Amino acid sequence: MSLLLFKIVITPLLIGGATLLQRRFGGAVGGLVTGLPVTSAPLSVFLALQNGSVFAAKAAVGTLLGLIAMAGFCATYARAARGKRWLPAMALATVACAALFTVLARVPQRPGLAAAMVFPVLLGLVLLVGRQVPGAPVPHPWWDLPARMMFALAAVIGITAASANLGPTWSGMLATLPVLSAIMGGFTHRQAGPEPAKTLLRGIIVGSLGAAAFNLVVAMELRHAGVASAYCAALLAALCVAALGHALLGSRMRLREMNG
Numbered sequence: 001m002s003l004l005l006f007k008i009v010i011t012p013l014l015i016g017g018a019t020l021l022q023r024r025f026g027g028a029v030g031g032l033v034t035g036l037p038v039t040s041a042p043l044s045v046f047l048a049l050q051n052g053s054v055f056a057a058k059a060a061v062g063t064l065l066g067l068i069a070m071a072g073f074c075a076t077y078a079r080a081a082r083g084k085r086w087l088p089a090m091a092l093a094t095v096a097c098a099a100l101f102t103v104l105a106r107v108p109q110r111p112g113l114a115a116a117m118v119f120p121v122l123l124g125l126v127l128l129v130g131r132q133v134p135g136a137p138v139p140h141p142w143w144d145l146p147a148r149m150m151f152a153l154a155a156v157i158g159i160t161a162a163s164a165n166l167g168p169t170w171s172g173m174l175a176t177l178p179v180l181s182a183i184m185g186g187f188t189h190r191q192a193g194p195e196p197a198k199t200l201l202r203g204i205i206v207g208s209l210g211a212a213a214f215n216l217v218v219a220m221e222l223r224h225a226g227v228a229s230a231y232c233a234a235l236l237a238a239l240c241v242a243a244l245g246h247a248l249l250g251s252r253m254r255l256r257e258m259n260g
Contacts, residue, residue, distance in 0.1 A: 008153060010039065010042065012149035012150070012153050014034075014038050014039060014180065016145060016149055017033070018030050018033050018034045018180070018184060019145055019184070020145075021033055028199055028200075028202070028203040028206075028246075029203065030184070030200055030203065031184070031199065031200040031201060031202060031203020031204040031205075031206070031207060032203045032204070032206055032207040032242065032246055033207065034180050034181065034184055034200075034203070034204050034207060035181075035203065035204035035205060035206060035207020035208040035209075035210070035211060035242075036207045036210050036211055036238060036242055037210065037211040037214045037215070037238055039175065039180070040063050040175040040176065040211060040214070040215065041214055041231070041234070041235065041238070043175050044056055044059065044060060044063070044175070044215070044218055044231075045227075045231060047059050047168075047171065048222065048227055048231075049227070051168075053222045053223055053227065054223060055168045056168075056218065056222055057218060057219050057220075057222040057223050058109060058168035058169065058172070058219075059168040059169070059171045059172030059175070060111075060172060060215040060216075060218040060219040060222070061109045061110065061111055061114050061169075061172065061215070061219045062109065062168060062169040062170065062171065062172025062173040062175075063172040063173065063175045063176055063211075063215045064111070064114040064115065064118055064172075064212055064215040064216060064219060065104045065107055065109075065114050065117070065118065065172075065173065066101065066104065066172065066173035066174070066175065066176030066177075067118055067122065067176050067208050067211055067212050067215075068100060068104060068117065068118055068121050068122070069097050069100035069101045069104055069173075069176065069178075070097070070176040070177070070178045070181060070208065071121065071122050071125045071204075071205045071208050072093075072096050072097055072100045072125065073093045073094070073096060073097035073178040073181060073182070074093070074125070074129075074178065074181050074185070074201040074202070074204050074205050075125040075128050075129050075201070075205065076089075076092055076093040076096040076097070077089045077090065077092070077093035077181075077182075077185055077189075077197070077201055078129045078130075078185075078197070078198040078201040078202060079128070079129065080092045080093065081189055081194035081197055081198060082194060083193070083194065084189070084190065084193065086186050086189040086190045086197075089189065089194075090182065090185075090186055093178075093182075094182075097178060101173060104173065105169065105170070105173065109169055111216060111219040111220050114216070114219070115212070115216050118212045119209070119212060122205055122208055122209055122212065123209075125205050126202060126205050126206055126249055129198060129201065129202040129205065130198075130202075147187075151183050172215075176211075180204075181201065181204050184200055184204075185197050185200055185201050185204075188200050206242070206245050206246055206249055207242055207245075207246075209241050209242055209245040210237075210238040210239065210240075210241045210242025210243075210245070211238060211242075212241070213234075213237040213238050213240070213241035213242075214234045214235065214237060214238035215234070216237075217230070217233050217234035217237045218230060218231065218234045221233060221234070
């Protein structure tokens with residue numbers, strides 16, 4: 001019950017905060033924040049406190065692998081987005097994400113193997129999405145922000161109810177379901193067009209590098225270190241990797257734009 005209440009409270013706040021950051025600083029920053037482990041990190045702490053360190057460490061490996069499916073959703077949507085037609089892109093991205101989840105659930109749950117897969121895949125998907133294109137500010141109707149928050153809340157409650165009896169692997173993987181990515185990307189696409197949505201989704205993949213670092217540290221250290229020290233180290237790793245990825249990939253994109 002405490003986990004469900006946490007999700008009910010935190011999810012709309014995260015959507016609201018990421019949306020406001022997107023409007024203030026652009027899609028790259030809004031996407032970066034959305035891609036960070038702002039939901040999976042607190043959920044991992046809850047799993048450790050409720051089910052023990054071993055369960056949470058195994059779930060972190062599942063989350064690490066699940067980031068590939070989440071990033072696959074973002075990359076597929078970004079590549080498929082055309083005009084104002086957001087629904088076909090959403091449907092194709094959902095199918096791709098479901099297929100990846102099905103395959104990844106069969107991968108051996110080992111931190112080293114998961115890390116060897118997730119970091120190259122995330123970097124490759126960032127490059128696949130391509131360069132970001134700045135978009136002009138778009139007026140938003142008054143109902144936009146409340147609608148985003150309510151859609152996110154409904155999705156999280158449904159997923160939580162469906163996953164109540166799952167083990168650590170699927171508990172971890174479901175933490176990466178692209179609820180925030182789908183809502184942020186779909187609303188942005190519908191209102192501002194495909195390029196701003198593409199920039200947002202690319203930022204989410206970059207932010208996921210930080211989420212991957214967080215879960216890797218949790219998977220490797222939680223069984224041996226204390227809960228507090230393991231999660232503090234994981235949080236530090238997430239922030240450092242996300243900042244480095246944003247700086248390097250952002251500079252790469254700016255350089256490409258100058259040379260192009």
